Structure formats: C-alpha cells, structure tokens
C-alpha cells in the first residue's frame with residue numbers, strides 16, 4: 485500500500501495553487517487531478533457552492549441538466565473526482581472530462597470538443613468569495629458544463645461546433661495573403677466565440693417547444709447563484725429568439741450580468757444553428773464580423789493558423 489502523500493496547506497484554490505503553477509512552468513497543459521491536494525477549505529467551498537445552487541437548479545435549469553446532475557451522481561459533499569465523473573459520462577455520450585492546468589488556446593479547445601473531450605479546470609474558488617470569479621473553476625466546469633454533456637443531443641452540438649472550428653482553420657490555409665488570412669481567422673474566431681458564449685455558456689431554451697417558459701442550459705448561468713435567477717426573472721434582461729446574424733456580430737462583456745440573452749427552441753434547433761454557422765463560414769459571412777469583444781489574443785490566433793490536421 486502506498487503511503488499517504490502529505491496535504492499541502494495551499495490546496496487547489498484558484499490562482500493560489502502551487503501544483504498548477506508548477507505544471508504551467510513545465511509546459512504541461514493536460515494533467516492528472518491530484519485529488520489529495522484539495523484542502524478542507526476547498527471541500528468546504530464545493531459544499532457551499534453546491535448546496536446553495538441546488539434549489540435554483542431545480543427552479544431554473546433545463547430538465548436535461550437536472551437529469552445530467554443525477555446521472556453523474558454529483559456529490560454535494562465533496563469535490564468530484566474526474567475519473568468517477570467519466571465512469572458515468574462516457575457510456576452516455578462518449579464524452580470525457582480531461583483535467584487541464586490552465587488556459588487552452590481556442591483551436592485546441594474546440595478541437596477537444598470535436599474529439600468528445602472537455603478541458604476541465606480542477607482548481608476551485610476561495611470558500612469566502614463564492615460569487616464572482618473571472619476564470620473558470622471546477623464548479624463552473626464540472627457542475628456547470630458537464631451535466632449537459634450527458635445529453636446525447638447536446639454533446640453532438642459540441643462535436644459539430646468543433647468541426648466548424650476545424651473547417652475554419654482548414655479554410656484559412658487557402659488564403660494566400662498573410663494579412664488577409666489573419667483578418668479572416670480573427671473574425672472567424674470572434675464569430676465562433678460569440679456563438680459559444682450565447683449558447684453553451686449563456687444560452688436559454690424554451691421549456692418545451694412553443695412554450696413561453698424559459699429554462700437555462702448555459703453553463704455560465706448554471707454556475708452563478710445570482711445570475712441564474714436574474715437571467716430568467718429580471719426585467720433588465722433582454723431575451724430574444726436566437727438569431728444567428730445578431731449573435732455572431734454581438735460583443736459581450738464577461739465581468740457583469742448579461743443584459744442580452746438568446747433563446748433557442750430546442751436542442752434540435754441549436755444543432756441546426758451550428759449547421760447554418762458552418763454554411764455561413766464557407767460563404768464568407770463570418771470573415772468580417774462586427775469588431776469588439778471578445779478580443780482575440782495571439783495564442784488563440786496562432787492556434788488556428790498553426791493547426792495541424794491528422
């Protein structure tokens with residue numbers, strides 16, 4: 485039997501995890517989840533996040549999400565182990581959560597989705613500041629995203645989305661002039677990021693087709709105690725039927741409650757929109773979208789320009 489590894493006091497707290505800093509300094513992106521490093525404070529953060537969120541999920545989350553929470557056997561008592569999550573997840577949709585040490589450049593991220601892998605943050609926010617966090621943590625990634633991945637239709641949307649990203653990277657290779665190629669790729673990434681933001685991260689869906697009742701399926705909303713209620717109840721939020729031409733040209737800010745959200749009819753509707761997105765890509769309709777957020781960083785740009793296709 486192996487001897488127990490001593491727990492480091494720092495734990496795996498967001499922005500304060502020596503294990504993550506060491507992984508990053510070695511250049512390791514895909515890592516193991518060193519479960520023994522979670523401190524008692526980390527476990528307490530999970531318990532607080534989960535227990536206060538559950539009643540709001542029951543009220544506002546899409547039924548597929550609630551089924552996902554059940555199917556994954558997520559625990560209210562302890563930070564989940566990704567290997568346990570994957571035992572439940574893989575048989576349902578062939579998706580798996582894969583631990584990462586930090587930011588995954590855009591192309592690599594979308595291409596992971598195409599392969600049914602979800603880059604998953606393993607750190608957790610501080611137990612005393614549960615509300616706002618600019619960076620993802622395990623509560624956002626595992627409790628916000630992964631339950632939706634148990635749904636075959638939703639997971640197919642993610643795969644299709646990864647295919648569109650791949651088509652964009654391939655298409656860029658055919659643009660001979662570098663300045664034009666960079667402009668097109670930047671614009672394509674912006675359009676993809678906006679689509680992802682207004683669906684996978686902040687999407688709303690009709691409870692049933694034709695129903696006026698709104699349910700939440702976007703992970704940014706599902707992992708926010710305040711915004712999950714605000715996005716459905718507040719008269720300050722503009723909720724409009726999903727319109728692709730609007731979504732790909734609409735900038736967004738990540739550090740405040742969203743003033744504008746889009747409602748899809750169903751998972752089928754969402755899937756069809758990814759098909760339209762791909763058609764628009766090939767027609768050049770995503771080559772010069774409206775400027776503004778998100779700004780495309782050098783890493784994201786290079787990940788598309790240097791993509792390899794095995």
Ligand SMILES: [Fe+2]
Pocket residue numbers: 620624629685703704
């Ligand atoms: Fe997310």
